[in-house]
Amino acid sequence: MRSVLAKVLALSSEHSLFTPGDTVVVAVSGGADSVALLDILLSLSGLHLNIVVAHLNHSLRGDESDGDERFVAELATSRGLPFECERADVRSLSIRDKLSLEDAGRRARYDFFDRTAVRYGARSVALAHHADDQAETVLLRLLRGAGVTGLAAMSPRRDGRYVRPLLTLSRSEIEGYLHTRRISFRVDSSNADTVFTRNRIRHELIPALSRFNPEISRRLAVTADLLAADDEVLEAVADASLKRTAREINAEGVVLDVNMLHAELRGVRYRIYRRAMSLVTGGLWGISSAHVRQVDEIVHSRKPNFRLQLPGRVAVVRAYGTVAFSRGVDGGGWDESLVVDGPGCYPLPGGAELRVEIAPPPEDLEKFPPERACFDLDHAPFPWLVRGFRPGDRIGPLGMAGSKKVKNIFIDGKVARERRRLIPLVFSNDELVWVCGFRTGHAARVSENTVRTVLAEVSSPS
Structure with missing residues (x-):
């Protein structure tokens, strides 16, 4: 138990996840990881955290989902903690917004957590992702194809508000902590369904890789952390290069100088394009490495004029010495699988x-x-x-x-x-x-x- 608390405290100090007296919203599903997260944060007595328990009922598993909600409510009450709960019809949300169930659930959760954090004036929202989750995410992105940013996977702090204090702990360490503390938790039956790719990675791929290296999950988590550090450096370089190559950055879009782009290294150019597209649309939904390479091709094309329509309504227009990124119309075709x-x-x-x-x-x-x-x-x-x-x-x-x-x-x-x-x-x-x-x-x-x-x-x- 002391080892677990020491690891969490060390990660918190290294990445400045908490300061004494912080109000923190803790996302608790009722499963082992989130229940352990709540107990660990309460056990870090030196931080004097003001904790709010938040639970979103996804309404996907009927009585099982309702049972999770009751369990977390009772847990919060037994600890004398404020409890915030909402129900979301994730299935209807996925149909309405044309999202997978996983993406719709994620969107509903983060929207709920954001509103709860604002309501309580919380500096942080704590999530229970751990080293094994990190390893699964790395493998999932590797199978799909990803660069440094994608393989860096999850960071201890994201978007300023979200923190992951358990990233240095393995699933077995968390389960051992709960056993030692004699703390009960809920089991999500869908986590065993290998229809989902992530579950197949957890139950089939990682055990197979463990035969080559029993510490595979920890090694992958360390790799992701190293890549995240490299990604911070590369992003800082990209920021400076964007300012150097940009002729205009405004509400209408981003205009880059083609000759200045030619002077940048390929990896830096790719990051400049992604940054420009993100500034135009607020994200990179649907944008793959193939699309980034397409942009680079028109930047280096001998044709002085070229137009490219990308997912997320990104319009890229080459006009002699400039390449402009702006909001366009949906292309209506397939650019990537x-x-x-x-x-x-x-x-x-x-x-x-x-x-x-x-x-x-x-x-x-x-x-x-x-x-x-x-x-x-x-x-x-x-x-x-x-x-x-x-x-x-x-x-x-x-x-x-x-x-x-x-x-x-x-x-x-x-x-x-x-x-x-x-x-x-x-x-x-x-x-x-x-x-x-x-x-x-x-x-x-x-x-x-x-x-x-x-x-x-x-x-x-x-």
């Missing part, structure tokens, strides 16, 4: 959305409308990749021997050329399993041997 990690609601180019859920198959699959599909989850496992049509794409259609060109499917369906690029193609294990609205793949079909099924539906733009 969409990763579908599991059930949820995912936005698609053109305003449509893909909804995915684990559910029993309908009674009559033959009467399924073309915009819906049902697959054997063991033959179409997550993660899926969803992208637009590319020349040469082929599918082994349900009920047919061999394969067929997707181009010929579009021709048979009299699909206009300009519309073809908007039709999503769903891949699992690098195999095309669904040309949305047209044909499903034979390999992922539901049969009498199917154990688990996944339903997918593409909705039209609203």
Whole structure:
């Protein structure tokens, strides 16, 4: 127990997470990590923290979610602490805002925590992420493809307000602390569901890597911390370079000098572009490394004039010696593959959305409308990749021997050329399993041997 408290106190001191007398909102879900976080912060008596317990009921697991809420309320009462709780319909939020369930839940939580912090005048909101969470995040981003910023993963302090005091503790240390203190907690049944990519990393990939290095989670967390330190340096360099290369930065957008950009190192240029896009739209939603490289290509292009439309309504215009970033209109096409990690609601180019859920198959699959599909989850496992049509794409259609060109499917369906690029193609294990609205793949079909099924539906733009 003393070792755990010493590690948390050392991290707090190194990163100035708390000062004596701070009011701190502690996010408590009822699970082991957040319950331990609350008890640890209360045990750091030298800090004299004024703690507010905050719990958001996501309304996703019925009675189990309500049980979590009651547990946290009783926990706060037993410790004599203020308790703030709200309920959010995360499923409806994901549909309304075209987000996955994970993203919708995250948005609802942070919105609730922000409002609670303002209400109590809290300097910090404490989150219970630990070293194993850090390792999972690093691997998840590595599998998707990420640079230094992405692999730096979670930092002890984010956006000034959010702090993660447990990042140096492992899951086993936290569980050992709770056992020693004889503190009970709730278990979220969904954490064992390997349908979700993060859970598969936790239960399958990390145990496999542990055979090579038993300390793999700690090593990955250390790597993320080192990368975060490097990222701070690179961001400072990028800030200075942005000021040096910018001709204008105002409410209309950002205008950069092409010749000045040519003098910068490639990695610095990439960060300048990302910073410019973030200033224009307030974030980098949908922006991938491929988009950043596209911007660099037009900066170095011999063509003096060029226009590029990127996700998040980012318009990039090259005009002779300048390249300007501004708010534009949605391009309506596919620039990069969409990763579908599991059930949820995912936005698609053109305003449509893909909804995915684990559910029993309908009674009559033959009467399924073309915009819906049902697959054997063991033959179409997550993660899926969803992208637009590319020349040469082929599918082994349900009920047919061999394969067929997707181009010929579009021709048979009299699909206009300009519309073809908007039709999503769903891949699992690098195999095309669904040309949305047209044909499903034979390999992922539901049969009498199917154990688990996944339903997918593409909705039209609203």
